[in-house]
Amino acid sequence: GAVVSQHPSRVICKSGTSVKIECRSLDFQATTMFWYRQFPKQSLMLMATSNEGSKATYEQGVEKDKFLINHASLTLSTLTVTSAHPEDSSFYICSASQTNYGYTFGSGTRLTVV
Amino acid sequence: GIQVEQSPPDLILQEGANSTLRCNFSDSVNNLQWFHQNPWGQLINLFYIPSGTKQNGRLSATTVATERYSLLYISSSQTTDSGVYFCAVAYTNAGKSTFGDGTTLTVKP
Numbered sequence: 001g002a003v004v005s006q007h008p009s010r011v012i013c014k015s016g017t018s019v020k021i022e023c024r025s026l027d028f029q030a031t032t033m034f035w036y037r038q039f040p041k042q043s044l045m046l047m048a049t050s051n052e053g054s055k056a057t058y059e060q061g062v063e064k065d066k067f068l069i070n071h072a073s074l075t076l077s078t079l080t081v082t083s084a085h086p087e088d089s090s091f092y093i094c095s096a097s098q099t100n101y102g103y104t105f106g107s108g109t110r111l112t113v114v
Numbered sequence: 115g116i117q118v119e120q121s122p123p124d125l126i127l128q129e130g131a132n133s134t135l136r137c138n139f140s141d142s143v144n145n146l147q148w149f150h151q152n153p154w155g156q157l158i159n160l161f162y163i164p165s166g167t168k169q170n171g172r173l174s175a176t177t178v179a180t181e182r183y184s185l186l187y188i189s190s191s192q193t194t195d196s197g198v199y200f201c202a203v204a205y206t207n208a209g210k211s212t213f214g215d216g217t218t219l220t221v222k223p
Binding site for chain 2: 102104
């Protein structure tokens with residue numbers, strides 16, 4: 001089946017620094033990947049759609065300069081949280097889809113900004 | 115956008131009991147999935163089921179697309195079934211998904 005690898009699983013960073021999260025489709029090509037954010041005891045909120053070779057599409061209210069997305073290849077999308085602040089602390093998770101198989105999610109990244 | 119409602123929000127069961135989780139959605143969709151989020155946050159794909167019925171061991175799911183709902187059945191529940199169950203829908207197979215708020219299942223030994 002489809003496998004999506006996400007790295008790192010946990011990261012602690014200092015306020016003001018940037019953090020990069022990687023999302024890879026291991027056994028299939030993904031022209032489109034999705035980035036979600038999840039607050040404790042809440043559902044997943046779509047942040048942006050990552051498109052290979054073109055600019056990401058951000059959902060309303062998501063700052064594109066704060067959350068930089070790059071989808072440079074058919075198997076890799078990255079999310080960079082720039083100048084992170086404590087309010088950016090959250091669980092970030094990516095997904096990719098395959099026809100007739102649906103979406104497969106990465107294992108998520110728990111970001112803590114101190 | 116699509117509205118997704120899941121019920122019940124919380125469910126507590128004794129081990130061995132059966133349960134039914136429901137997902138209602140507000141528009142026609144071509145993609146519907148059920149996920150289980152374990153305590154570590156990992157989302158496990160249970161079923162890709164835009165229509166029809168599927169079974170996998172103790173779990174089964176049915177989607178009635180014309181009536182815009184899906185049901186997830188868990189039989190002979192085990193403590194390892196505990197976690198949050200999400201329903202997610204999308205207009206297309208490769209389009210963005212909208213998640214319901216989830217059902218938190220607790221199975222007690």
